[in-house]
Amino acid sequence: MALLITDECINCDVCEPECPNGAISQGDETYEIDPSLCTECVGHYETAQCVEVCPVDCIIKDPNHEESEDALRAKFERIAGGN
Structure with missing residues (x-):
């Protein structure tokens, strides 16, 4: 599941x-998460880093x-393979 701000x-x-x-990225009023790119940090970290640092x-x-x-x-592998 992708994350949402x-x-x-x-x-x-x-x-x-x-x-x-x-x-x-910065949206019109708040930051936004592109669900096609969000892997909840799977493939990179044990936990979603944005969730870890969010003060609110x-x-x-x-x-x-x-x-x-x-x-x-699979999404992580697709994204990483595209780099």
Whole structure:
């Protein structure tokens, strides 16, 4: 499942540089996560780095983009293979 930044985001800028896939970018009002690039850090780290550094706990699992661990790993391999 990809992650989602809620409207509780305070635009503190700490999550964006932590994303190894470049899935986080500044949106119109808050940061946003591109679900096609989000692997919840599978393939890179044990835990999602954006969740770890977020000071307001506004990053949640996106209910509109449910993915298994295997699907996240396959996405990581696709993204990593494209570099």
